[in-house]
Amino acid sequence: MLQYPELPLESPLIDVELPDPRGGRYRLSQFTEPLLAVVFMCNHCPYVKGSIRELVQLAESYRGQVAFVGINPNDWERYPEDSPEGMVAFAKEHGIFFPYLVDETQEVAKAYRATRTPEVFLFDERRLLRYHGRINDNPKFPDQVQSHDLKAAIEALLQGQDPPLKEAPALGCSIKWRPGNEPEVKIG
Numbered sequence: 199m200l201q202y203p204e205l206p207l208e209s210p211l212i213d214v215e216l217p218d219p220r221g222g223r224y225r226l227s228q229f230t231e232p233l234l235a236v237v238f239m240c241n242h243c244p245y246v247k248g249s250i251r252e253l254v255q256l257a258e259s260y261r262g263q264v265a266f267v268g269i270n271p272n273d274w275e276r277y278p279e280d281s282p283e284g285m286v287a288f289a290k291e292h293g294i295f296f297p298y299l300v301d302e303t304q305e306v307a308k309a310y311r312a313t314r315t316p317e318v319f320l321f322d323e324r325r326l327l328r329y330h331g332r333i334n335d336n337p338k339f340p341d342q343v344q345s346h347d348l349k350a351a352i353e354a355l356l357q358g359q360d361p362p363l364k365e366a367p368a369l370g371c372s373i374k375w376r377p378g379n380e381p382e383v384k385i386g
Contacts, residue, residue, distance in 0.1 A: 205311045207364055211325035212309045216269065216299035219282035224297045229265035233355055236319040238312040240272045241288040242279040245370035246316050249337035250292045256349060257296050264352055268298040271307035272374040307373055308381050317368035320351055328355055331366035
């Protein structure tokens, strides 16, 4: 079976600077909220579309406590809906008010070892990775969600506790790598 290596828990924040589609630039270390949620996402994936309402609600509910940053690593030449222009429209349609950034080279997704959209990396106040995985257990069908894993991780960390689940496999579409840009895999 082919596997991508995962970013280990307790890894420090991989600090990068990326543009948004409107010409702004954001560095991950600039956010001062106690927690930072880095979310690899895109516009066309049905799993992102099914969980975006919950993600935006979490960002609103925890404003000032958790900084949310969306990152789109997808190849928009093959998936035009994921273009920067599409990101602007998607953000407007879904009320995304947090930064939604473009990873045009796909190097950030590779550095984080992200493989799916949506896929969450939640860092604590020391900017160490404390939760990695999914938003919930049924991102494609929001009315069937049983387990709100990201929310549970946020709540625990804000109370100074370990998340009930530290890793929950991301459920979603594979990142759409540019041809020849796929990350190395290991056979295991």
